[in-house]
Amino acid sequence: MTSPxxxxxxxxxxxxxxxxxxEILKITERPGILNFxxxxxxxxxxxxxxxxxxxxxxxxxxxxxxxxxxxxxxxEGLPELRQWVAAELGRQGARVAPDQVLITTGSxxxxxxxxxxxxxxxxxxxxxxxxxLGALQAFAPMQPRFDSVTSDEGGITAQGLREQLQNGExxxxxxxxxxxxxxxxxxxxEARRQQLIAxxxxxxxxxxxxxxxxxxxxxxxxxxxxxxxxPEGVLYLGSFSKILAPGLRLGYVIAPRELxxxxxxxxxxxxxxxxxxxxxxxxxxxxxxFLDRHVPTIRARYKVxxxxxxxxxxxxxxxxxxxWTRPRGGMFIWLRLPAGLDAQAxxxxxxxxxxxxxxxxxxxxGQPDPCTLRLSFVTSTPEQIDAGMAxxxxxxxQAIL
Amino acid sequence: MTSPxxxxxxxxxxxxxxxxxxEILKITERPGILNFxxxxxxxxxxxxxxxxxxxxxxxxxxxxxxxxxxxxxxxEGLPELRQWVAAELGRQGARVAPDQVLITTGSxxxxxxxxxxxxxxxxxxxxxxxxxLGALQAFAPMQPRFDSVTSDEGGITAQGLREQLQNGExxxxxxxxxxxxxxxxxxxxEARRQQLIAxxxxxxxxxxxxxxxxxxxxxxxxxxxxxxxxPEGVLYLGSFSKILAPGLRLGYVIAPRELxxxxxxxxxxxxxxxxxxxxxxxxxxxxxxFLDRHVPTIRARYKVxxxxxxxxxxxxxxxxxxxWTRPRGGMFIWLRLPAGLDAQAxxxxxxxxxxxxxxxxxxxxGQPDPCTLRLSFVTSTPEQIDAGMAxxxxxxxQAIL
Numbered sequence: 166m167t168s169p170x171x172x173x174x175x176x177x178x179x180x181x182x183x184x185x186x187x188e189i190l191k192i193t194e195r196p197g198i199l200n201f202x203x204x205x206x207x208x209x210x211x212x213x214x215x216x217x218x219x220x221x222x223x224x225x226x227x228x229x230x231x232x233x234x235x236x237x238x239x240x241e242g243l244p245e246l247r248q249w250v251a252a253e254l255g256r257q258g259a260r261v262a263p264d265q266v267l268i269t270t271g272s273x274x275x276x277x278x279x280x281x282x283x284x285x286x287x288x289x290x291x292x293x294x295x296x297x298l299g300a301l302q303a304f305a306p307m308q309p310r311f312d313s314v315t316s317d318e319g320g321i322t323a324q325g326l327r328e329q330l331q332n333g334e335x336x337x338x339x340x341x342x343x344x345x346x347x348x349x350x351x352x353x354x355e356a357r358r359q360q361l362i363a364x365x366x367x368x369x370x371x372x373x374x375x376x377x378x379x380x381x382x383x384x385x386x387x388x389x390x391x392x393x394x395x396p397e398g399v400l401y402l403g404s405f406s407k408i409l410a411p412g413l414r415l416g417y418v419i420a421p422r423e424l425x426x427x428x429x430x431x432x433x434x435x436x437x438x439x440x441x442x443x444x445x446x447x448x449x450x451x452x453x454x455f456l457d458r459h460v461p462t463i464r465a466r467y468k469v470x471x472x473x474x475x476x477x478x479x480x481x482x483x484x485x486x487x488x489w490t491r492p493r494g495g496m497f498i499w500l501r502l503p504a505g506l507d508a509q510a511x512x513x514x515x516x517x518x519x520x521x522x523x524x525x526x527x528x529x530x531g532q533p534d535p536c537t538l539r540l541s542f543v544t545s546t547p548e549q550i551d552a553g554m555a556x557x558x559x560x561x562x563q564a565i566l
Numbered sequence: 567m568t569s570p571x572x573x574x575x576x577x578x579x580x581x582x583x584x585x586x587x588x589e590i591l592k593i594t595e596r597p598g599i600l601n602f603x604x605x606x607x608x609x610x611x612x613x614x615x616x617x618x619x620x621x622x623x624x625x626x627x628x629x630x631x632x633x634x635x636x637x638x639x640x641x642e643g644l645p646e647l648r649q650w651v652a653a654e655l656g657r658q659g660a661r662v663a664p665d666q667v668l669i670t671t672g673s674x675x676x677x678x679x680x681x682x683x684x685x686x687x688x689x690x691x692x693x694x695x696x697x698x699l700g701a702l703q704a705f706a707p708m709q710p711r712f713d714s715v716t717s718d719e720g721g722i723t724a725q726g727l728r729e730q731l732q733n734g735e736x737x738x739x740x741x742x743x744x745x746x747x748x749x750x751x752x753x754x755x756e757a758r759r760q761q762l763i764a765x766x767x768x769x770x771x772x773x774x775x776x777x778x779x780x781x782x783x784x785x786x787x788x789x790x791x792x793x794x795x796x797p798e799g800v801l802y803l804g805s806f807s808k809i810l811a812p813g814l815r816l817g818y819v820i821a822p823r824e825l826x827x828x829x830x831x832x833x834x835x836x837x838x839x840x841x842x843x844x845x846x847x848x849x850x851x852x853x854x855x856f857l858d859r860h861v862p863t864i865r866a867r868y869k870v871x872x873x874x875x876x877x878x879x880x881x882x883x884x885x886x887x888x889x890w891t892r893p894r895g896g897m898f899i900w901l902r903l904p905a906g907l908d909a910q911a912x913x914x915x916x917x918x919x920x921x922x923x924x925x926x927x928x929x930x931x932g933q934p935d936p937c938t939l940r941l942s943f944v945t946s947t948p949e950q951i952d953a954g955m956a957x958x959x960x961x962x963x964q965a966i967l
Binding site for chain 1: 569570571572573574575576577578579582583588605606607609610612614617618621622625626632633634635636637638639670671672674675678682683684685686689700703704706707708736738766767770771772798799807811812813814815822824825828831832834835836837838839840841842843844
């Protein structure tokens with residue numbers, strides 16, 4: 166005899182469903198496959214030697230920071246790291262005080278915290294078309310309503326934003342990834358940033374600026390962040406995941422002063438503080454300009470891979486009528502298959518042919534474009550990229566027949 | 567000219583206020599004070615040598631786990647750690663499969679996740695009197711209604727629980743810390759556990775069992791966990807904070823199978839996964855029975871300190887009419903001042919006399935008992951404990967005059 170379950174789920178949990186992309190990624194994990202579906206940085210870029218040396222210094226016999234780094238710590242984060250973040254944003258043209266910096270357990274946690282502080286059930290949130298899936302997942306438990314803003318190769322358009330602002334409830338914020346966006350790889354240029362800031366200021370529409378990829382530029386540094394242009398109207402998220410290593414789960418939020426205390430309380434309730442040991446080790450790794458030497462090596466590696474993929478796509482997919490972005494940085498290329506093809510439907514054939522991508526549909530908050538897919542170029546060699554794009558080309562040509 | 571703020575807070579954030587205890591702790595941080603107010607374990611117990619060796623092994627040249635430990639990882643947690651947790655609970659009499667274990671960023675995150683999955687605004691939650699403040703803070707953003715169950719020196723009473731179940735909406739769960747509870751230090755004995763499980767089963771009232779202190783027993787191991795008695799009705803939280811080091815932020819949830827997928831999705835949305843590096847290092851530290859050798863050294867240390875505090879209290883406070891718990895484990899003693907005294911009002915005089923405690927009021931979800939206060943015995947030497955309790959005795963005697 167089984168008793169009825171004593172558990173009753175919250176309404177928000179009833180609406181939670183297995184991540185579509187997680188299910189998709191399972192079929193791409195067949196051994197031997199050329200995998201362009203992941204969102205992982207290349208493990209070859211992780212500074213293992215520097216990490217090993219930093220751990221040894223932090224935990225050395227007689228180290229004054231050994232036991233403090235293993236103790237409970239302030240919810241705001243390690244002062245040295247907060248100072249580093251403020252100075253780094255200063256280099257990018259934004260005036261940030263260390264006490265505006267909240268260290269988070271990956272920038273994903275920043276998304277969770279800001280959703281708790283800013284979103285009621287039914288609150289309206291504007292997002293790009295397409296947008297970062299992880300943000301949709303982080304915001305979803307607070308049950309907002311997403312509206313997908315018309316976007317082009319430079320991100321959302323000022324016109325699209327104005328149209329959204331003319332209809333319906335005033336949005337709580339617009340969520341933007343100005344630099345080499347996941348999934349599209351696109352970047353907002355200087356002119357677009359100025360236009361968007363003007364519209365947002367005019368309408369009192371706050372911005373959540375998410376910038377995990379800004380340091381990964383391959384041609385020229387991106388324009389100054391939106392935060393530099395409207396400090397009181399922008400909540401900024403950054404991360405060490407793509408420039409050091411994601412397994413440390415170290416990110417940060419830079420918050421306007423009126424929001425900081427609420428985010429801090431949400432942080433305290435969520436996990437008390439981000440692991441102090443990780444913060445101390447990373448502070449130890451990055452002092453003395455380590456990233457100024459390390460990040461260029463990541464850029465050089467990924468630039469070769471990006472160029473290889475763009476060349477292979479031109480060769481293999483160009484004749485099919487497919488179109489794709491030419492990202493100036495980041496990790497991803499966004500591809501639109503010839504009209505009539507469905508990326509999700511094509512995936513099994515691609516996997517059979519030995520390569521995997523992620524269909525684009527899960528990245529749309531609104532009506533998905535079934536022709537789209539995302540390709541990561543950072544974890545494959547140029548040779549693997551050549552072979553993978555050749556396989557994709559064969560599959561697409563087969564499907565057009 | 568200043569523009570109006572573009573930000574609008576969520577209703578839950580409007581209700582967030584600075585933590586009372588955080589403000590209180592500020593006045594206790596005067597240099598030179600004998601501080602019994604904290605909730606920190608003793609840093610002398612942190613296994614720095616073992617941590618240093620484990621970091622060196624994980625990050626050694628040629629280590630096959632170095633780069634994987636720095637990469638994005640599964641939201642469920644490291645398989646080795648999940649297996650260890652399942653086996654550990656098995657030793658305590660609970661049958662747990664590794665795939666019921668979710669590794670969390672401290673057990674505080676477990677509280678946050680379960681609140682997201684189980685609580686709607688207005689949902690009823692039953693808690694002990696007093697209860698763990700951090701849980702109230704973790705649950706609060708989901709805006710539940712707390713009801714404080716009548717409790718005695720063995721925790722909530724079966725009678726108190728029955729009374730709560732006769733009135734009002736069916737509670738989503740009852741939140742219990744059966745072992746050496748923070749703040750009271752009290753433990754549910756075998757008979758109490760059986761009574762509570764019987765009432766909960768009879769009424770279909772699920773239990774959230776929080777057990778950060780269970781390993782810190784000084785006289786005899788506590789009875790088997792509630793989880794062992796009603797696997798499908800108990801959500802269990804554990805932590806490495808008190809047996810290794812809190813700065814690693816490593817905890818876990820053991821969930822009934824019907825809840826696991828929802829908690830996993832909430833986890834993924836909250837921070838993708840708990841730092842893989844920390845999980846790998848801890849898995850490396852604890853294999854080969856390290857904790858079987860290490861935890862007894864913590865017990866031996868804290869037992870001496872507990873005994874010193876109980877002796878000092880008997881000597882210094884006994885004559886005043888104050889009463890206090892005699893915890894068989896954990897980190898805290900709960901003291902009730904002679905009737906008519908107010909712990910919060912007494913704190914400035916105690917700080918002036920050179921010692922600090924935490925007033926008990928913030929630990930009550932309902933009507934606080936202003937006579938109560940919490941003392942931690944784990945970060946002070948027996949000599950400091952003697953001096954601190956002597957100071958407290960003087961302050962109390964002065965206040966009675």
